[in-house]
Amino acid sequence: MSDLDESVAQVLGTFRGFDDVRAVVPLVARRATLDLGDLGPAEQARLVAARVSAADPSEDALAQRLAAGRTLTVKFVVEPFATTFHLGNLVPLLVLNRLSRMGHRIVFVVGDLSAAFGDPSGSVPLSATPSAAELERNISAYREHTARFLTGTPTEFVRNSDWLSRATLPELMALAAHVPAAMVPGLGDGTLSRALYPVTKAMDAVHTRADIEVGGVYQAGNLAVCRRIMAGEGLDPVIALTTPLIPGVDGAPVMSATRGNEVSLLATPAAAFDRLAAVPADLAEVYLRALTEWQDPEIDRARAVLTPGELVLLTATAVTATLHGHESALRALDSRSPRPRTGAAQ
Incomplete structure (x- = not known):
């Protein structure tokens, strides 16, 4: 037992x-600090899948990935648009903490460049995108407020500007060619630059060598595009875990x-x-x-x-x-x- x-x-x-x-x-x-390494891959997958909205492509695929017999890389993109955080921000952290306590590597990708595309949840208008200085302040606040909820393996923070700033137009075009326009979330009512956001997620996954990605349910479409690009490039697509948005204390949906x-x-x-x-x-x-x-x-x-x-x-x-x-x-x-x-x- x-x-x-x-x-x-x-x-x-x-x-x-x-x-x-x-x-x-x-x-x-x-x-919160219990070692989960003594669970089998199927049990680990059930424990994680029970607390997410969806595992793409499936819980079985997650179990197979967890059975790989190596330390997996779990990616989570952080693009903080404020300096205050609430219980809704905690939901994915608890999923990450479970994966950490199973012995896997947690990589926070700070979206210091991809944040320029705007808030993927749609709750912050593009005109309110933080400046570079504001983003640095927000990231510092995020790390300070959330560190205590990650009790397993040490976490890493990297910045996607390290690779996205060096991306060339031919590279972006080659990756985007894998994706039909109908797959791109918000293409009909967003900016053309916004259509590149899921491409940056695939580039993040490739550069961090991610096996699993955790994101809010509003990221489901972006993660589907990311998986499509990775498969088109001959890579094993990430297992995408989307976490739910929780209702407010007044019963409102979010x-x-x-x-x-x-x-x-x-x-x-x-x-x-x-x-x-x-x-x-x-x-x-x-x-x-x-x-x-x-x-x-x-x-x-x-x-x-x-x-x-x-x-x-x-x-x-x-x-x-x-x-x-x-x-x-x-x-x-x-x-x-x-x-x-x-x-x-x-």
Whole structure:
């Protein structure tokens, strides 16, 4: 039995109701640093695929890549358009952390050149693209705010200007020739330069020798183009893992600082807990899956033994534990819902 399986069994053997929350939250929170190398490739693929929107081409292909018997390179493009970050930015980091704890190499590609094409999510207009100085400030803030969520193998940061600035027109034309215009996302309503963005993703993948790429679900079309170009160049296309956008705390479809429905990564434990404790009950499972190490059988147990209000409090505690550790999260819970600490893990 793997260490993860043992941990899940311990939680399921303990968790019978809300009074057990203080005992099980630390057990789950400690998984953020759990070595996942003792899982087989199929189990690793299931663990990753359970927390992404899609694995392209398939979960089986991901398992085959993980079974390669070598350290894989996992690529993630960072193009920060702000200096503040929230729980939505955390979703792909937790997927990256799982792959890191499986022993794989995580490479953050800083899009200091590709950011000029604009925000791929479409939430920032092209006219608001940051200057070089602003981008440097944003990147520094991103690294500072997110480093604590990557607990496995050391991560690397590289800049795609190192290779994209040297790209020649014949090279771009040769790569673009692999892609029919109908595949290019946003070609009909974007700029012509925007059509080159997925080509830069393929160039990033080639230069980093990526085996897997993680990106937001809004990157699905760009990643499909990237895979097409890599195949056309005779390379093994990356396995593309797209992560979901999470709803805001007000129930709106997307969490966004501009909408004011976010939870900042820098929120204090009390502030984060209070924001999360007020979310609609139907968001509890969504947040548990996307933002914690709770596994599906444990979430099913929580849904079965807790009232909707208790499930929200559990979610607030578990997500606060992701941000600040279980001790701070339990203190925040005690301030809101004081109960006997019978069986609580310290």
